[in-house]
Amino acid sequence: MNNNPYKVLGVSESASQEEIRAAYLSLVKKYHPDKYRDSDLKEIANDKLMEVNEAYETLTKKGNGKGSSASSSGSYQSYGGYSGAGSAYSGPNAAEFARARSYISLNNLTAAKQILDRIDTRNAEWYYLYGIIYLRQGWYDKANEYITNAYQQEPNNAEYSSAYHTVRNTGNPYTRGGRTYTANANDCDGCSLCSSLICADCCCECLSGGNCDIIPCC
Amino acid sequence: MFGYIGPEKGELKVRELGEYQAYYCGLCRTIGRRYGQASRLTLSYDCAFIAMLVDAFLPCRGCEKRRCAYKPLKRAQMMAKPSEGLAFAADMNVLLSWYKLRDNWSDEKRVFSAAGALALHAAKKRAARENPRLCAAIESGVAALSAIERKKTASVDAPADAFGVMMRDCVRCAPIDEKEAKAVESLSYNIGKWIYLMDAWDDREQDAKSGSYNPFLACGAEKERAAFLLNRTLNEAIKAFDLMNLASHKGVLENIIYEGCVNRTQTLLNRGGKHEQQPV
Helix, strand or coil: CCCCHHHHCCCCCCCCHHHHHHHHHHHHHCCCCCCCCCCCCCHHHHHHHHHHHHHHHHHHHCCCCCCCHHHHHHCCCCCCCCCCCCCCCCCCHHHHHHHHHHHHHHHHHHHHHHHHCCCCCCCHHHHHHHHHHHHHHHHHHHHHHHHHHHHHHHCCHHHHHHHHHHHHCCCCCCCCCCCCCCCCCCCCCCHHHHHHHHHHHHCCCCCHHHCCCCCCCC | CCCCCCCHHHHHHHHHHHHHHHHHEEEEEEEEHHHHHHHHHCHHHHHHHHHHHHHCCCCCCEEEEEEECCCCCCEEEECCCCCCHHHHHHHHHHHHHHHHHHHHHHHHHHHHHHHHHHHHHHHHHHHHCCCCCHHHHHHCCCCCCCHHHHHCCCHHHHHHHHHHHHHHHHHHCCCCCCCHHHHHHHHHHHHHHHHHHHHHHHHHHHHHHHHCCCHHHHHCHHHHHHHHHHHHHHHHHHHHHCEEEEEEEHHHHHHHHHHHHHHHHHHHCCCCCCCCCCCC
């Protein structure tokens, strides 16, 4: 951990604050906890991220307070990822499902599987938990099938729906720079919102002969 | 093995291309020196990658100029100097080839495979003596995989997992720093799975004709499902790769993982099958 902070960020010692920040941001993206949420490499990624944070803080403090970003930047921290307890499930076999969940969060997949195998109710919760187990195990075909099943049974459940969309997105081809990793779960991100608005504005202007201009600058 | 792992040559720097070729030649030479000239015919791209990966955690050993016994008329070429990675990859190459040939003979009764296995027999025995742990890992991995294949299991995950586990157990025997072990194991597990899936998707038409087991045919998986699995598995491998602290060969390995493998996946998915001609 006592490495040269410049080396950690992969920049030269004469790098400007902007270059340091750019390198820092790309490394944060590389080791981002979201990316490693269901992976057993979570700890290594977290250590790396901490190392990068430390290096960045050292370098930005050194720059005699020029960059105001130091205080607002080092706050990328890992969170637990899969929550073992916080489920809103209250159907049949609730106690068993809760136990299975806690085993999954402890990463004891065999025990969780044994509990699920004894439950006869094949509801969305059952498919969801089994899907998570398969995901952890690396059996992505099964994981995809089970999580999709859970989502289709209860599309309004926020947990199932987020798992379903995350799994879908991780099956996109990799593009350098990691764009597909952080692809949005739904299609309504800031960018598409803005561009739709601009489009709508243009249509409006055309149809009304310029009388109805929501965004005056375009 | 299969030769799916390779660089995207057009995107490499000239120096990096030289580095890769030096490793490929170096591996060939190491196989020849350890296991006799005939064994050099089993040389594969996958093992050249393994050799580079194993050596990537130490400073570069450098190259030397040597003539190739196979192309005596060609000028002397750059070859990687002997290293632990090359020795390990040579063992792995010979052992994997022997087991593959033996399986081809016992499953499909291919005479050429039997002859090949016979020719490699002495080399295999020597490799097993040199690296008994590696030999045991491959033997049990191949056994687990063929048990799944013989049952004609209707699952893509199960056989791919078995192949991935075999690759991981192999790389566990490699001389790699303990601090890097976890990331390297995850990389090799997922790359192993990816190789298996690539090969299965590539061979499905041939297997449909010959009636051999193919996991994609067994579960009736269509292109979308295959694409999901291939991409997801490769993305996991990339995640593991991102966490490794490489001391050398960084450019080449990054090119192989981020571009070579990614592009090969897309090319394979976008074309029909191995024997389908691309329209010119």
